[in-house]
Amino acid sequence: MKRTAxxxxxxxxxxxxxxxxxxxxxxxxxxxxxxxSSTIAPLLVEIAQRYELxxxxxxxxxxxxxxxxxxxxxxxxxxHIGTVSRSPQADExxxxxxxxxxxxxxxxxxxxNPVVSLSTRQIVDIYTGKLTDWAAITGKSAAISVVNxxxxxxxxxxxxxxxxxxxSDIHAHVIxxxxxxxxxxxxxxxxxxxxxxxxxxxxxIKDGAAIKLLPVNGIDATIGNVANGSxxxxxxxxLITTDTVDExxxxxxxxxxxxxxxxxxxSQYFVPVVH
Amino acid sequence: MIRSLRQRPWxxxxxxxxxxxxxxxxxxxxxxxxxxxxxPGIGGLSWQFVSxxxxxxxxxxxxxxxxxxxxLILGVCLALSVPVALGTAxxxxxxxxxxxxxxxxxxxxxxxxxxxxxxxxxFGAVVFCELLGLGYSIAAGGLTLACMxxxxxxxxxxxxxRAVPREYHLAANALGLSQYRLLGAVILPAAAxxxxxxxxxxIARALAETAALLFTSGYVLRMPSSLFDSGRTLSVHIYDLAxxxxxxxxxxxxxxxxxxVLLLLINTATHTLSRCLSGKARI
Numbered sequence: 001m002k003r004t005a006x007x008x009x010x011x012x013x014x015x016x017x018x019x020x021x022x023x024x025x026x027x028x029x030x031x032x033x034x035x036x037s038s039t040i041a042p043l044l045v046e047i048a049q050r051y052e053l054x055x056x057x058x059x060x061x062x063x064x065x066x067x068x069x070x071x072x073x074x075x076x077x078x079x080h081i082g083t084v085s086r087s088p089q090a091d092e093x094x095x096x097x098x099x100x101x102x103x104x105x106x107x108x109x110x111x112x113n114p115v116v117s118l119s120t121r122q123i124v125d126i127y128t129g130k131l132t133d134w135a136a137i138t139g140k141s142a143a144i145s146v147v148n149x150x151x152x153x154x155x156x157x158x159x160x161x162x163x164x165x166x167x168s169d170i171h172a173h174v175i176x177x178x179x180x181x182x183x184x185x186x187x188x189x190x191x192x193x194x195x196x197x198x199x200x201x202x203x204x205i206k207d208g209a210a211i212k213l214l215p216v217n218g219i220d221a222t223i224g225n226v227a228n229g230s231x232x233x234x235x236x237x238x239l240i241t242t243d244t245v246d247e248x249x250x251x252x253x254x255x256x257x258x259x260x261x262x263x264x265x266x267s268q269y270f271v272p273v274v275h
Numbered sequence: 276m277i278r279s280l281r282q283r284p285w286x287x288x289x290x291x292x293x294x295x296x297x298x299x300x301x302x303x304x305x306x307x308x309x310x311x312x313x314x315p316g317i318g319g320l321s322w323q324f325v326s327x328x329x330x331x332x333x334x335x336x337x338x339x340x341x342x343x344x345x346x347l348i349l350g351v352c353l354a355l356s357v358p359v360a361l362g363t364a365x366x367x368x369x370x371x372x373x374x375x376x377x378x379x380x381x382x383x384x385x386x387x388x389x390x391x392x393x394x395x396x397x398f399g400a401v402v403f404c405e406l407l408g409l410g411y412s413i414a415a416g417g418l419t420l421a422c423m424x425x426x427x428x429x430x431x432x433x434x435x436x437r438a439v440p441r442e443y444h445l446a447a448n449a450l451g452l453s454q455y456r457l458l459g460a461v462i463l464p465a466a467a468x469x470x471x472x473x474x475x476x477x478i479a480r481a482l483a484e485t486a487a488l489l490f491t492s493g494y495v496l497r498m499p500s501s502l503f504d505s506g507r508t509l510s511v512h513i514y515d516l517a518x519x520x521x522x523x524x525x526x527x528x529x530x531x532x533x534x535x536v537l538l539l540l541i542n543t544a545t546h547t548l549s550r551c552l553s554g555k556a557r558i
Contacts, residue, residue: 033411042332042520045496061505063411064515065495078405143431178521200521267331269521
């Protein structure tokens with residue numbers, strides 16, 4: 001008898017679970033859903049965390065999945081706010097675009113390297129393996145060590161787009177993951193050339209890393225030039241909404257664009273857009 | 276006729292060498308992987324890491340909400356898939372192979388097993404998140420995973436049930452046992468080790484899943500308060516830290532180590548359970 005009772009209990013357990021699961025509680029709080037670019041998602045997670053502390057009645061769910069998803073979800077109303085890590089295209093003018101931050105990509109070489117500037121042509125030749133020695137550029141013979149980013153990195157995409165290259169064209173000697181790794185690799189190899197987020201390079205140079213940022217088309221790779229839009233290898237990270245914006249969402253966007261999140265933007269090595 | 280063992284033909288020695296080599300290679304790969312995880316991950320791995328909230332998008336702090344979400348998603352997945360898989364496997368094992376209905380079920384299971392997980396993710400996003408209105412949630416993630424692991428579970432469980440000797444069935448029938456008793460007292464205990472192996476296989480696949488969950492259970496780092504909250508699993512967390520978060524590598528390695536330990540714990544627990552259950556067939 002006892003065993004039967006135990007068994008029926010075991011059988012009932014999944015059923016109970018299912019019933020509990022069906023009993024969906026009415027949302028006691030307001031919820032904002034944000035989807036889109038995987039580059040922006042970690043930054044927004046931090047901003048949302050800080051905003052939630054000040055607004056305990058609000059929950060902000062930040063989802064990842066890519067810029068295209070951000071646009072689709074915003075248009076279909078699945079998300080209150082979308083995130084897109086590139087500039088608007090011609091057929092995307094129906095949406096409202098808010099510039100959140102800029103991400104500049106600078107070319108770095110070792111401080112021991114006498115080179116002071118490289119033309120776009122020279123950079124393409126170096127990365128496609130046509131130039132393999134610094135002698136042709138600086139007059140001093142030294143093997144060029146090409147440092148490239150791993151597939152899927154956003155800096156790789158920005159770099160490839162600016163130089164109109166495909167990743168398969170690149171003859172890399174070293175493939176690295178994040179910016180810190182790129183800085184360490186170039187700092188430790190006098191013949192190396194790499195590209196990293198300008199924000200992280202400036203911080204590293206201040207901390208004494210043996211790297212220098214090269215100007216591109218005569219424009220210095222500085223955070224200031226990324227912020228004012230004159231540095232060419234850069235992109236703007238955007239928040240987007242449709243015409244019908246939830247009031248909560250509008251307030252959160254204003255918060256994202258305010259100076260109170262600049263420290264978070266900088267901690268991700270992005271450059272805040274000053275409004 | 277009888278040959279001394281020392282005079283084995285050279286082909287036998289070669290075969291033995293090749294097999295031992297293959298086994299050693301596999302063990303080598305595992306230990307290399309383990310070493311690669313342990314070396315950068317073991318430092319700073321503490322109780323605090325698994326019990327505190329993450330900070331700075333996962334670069335600092337712990338992974339407590341991630342572990343909770345992972346276990347909840349796994350729980351939802353198993354609560355649905357285990358009963359359905361067991362039922363289907365029993366049905367298939369009882370049927371003769373030739374029956375069209377069973378044959379169709381088997382064929383669709385084989386096709387489902389070959390579907391890439393990202394397709395299950397898109398399916399789950401449309402059916403569970405949108406049509407059923409679950410949104411990005413642990414429930415939607417668990418249901419998607421259940422669909423994904425069902426084919427593996429069912430086929431492994433069916434093989435286990437079929438391996439129960441036919442004499443057991445005959446003996447039970449001769450004693451006039453009901454189908455219910457036959458199943459509960461003879462077949463299931465006898466097949467228990469194989470069924471648990473099927474379970475472990477499914478759990479491992481579910482814990483390893485990233486693509487399907489990005490679309491369904493989502494990316495939220497907060498501690499979930501219900502099954503309808505979005506929450507990220509360990510695999511999603513590792514992927515994000517390694518790919519999207521500057522300076523996230525250290526915690527990515529630590530999280531990977533935690534995932535490995537979790538898998539080892541589940542494996543050990545089911546092995547122990549399997550040893551306790553086997554040989555307990557009773558009428």
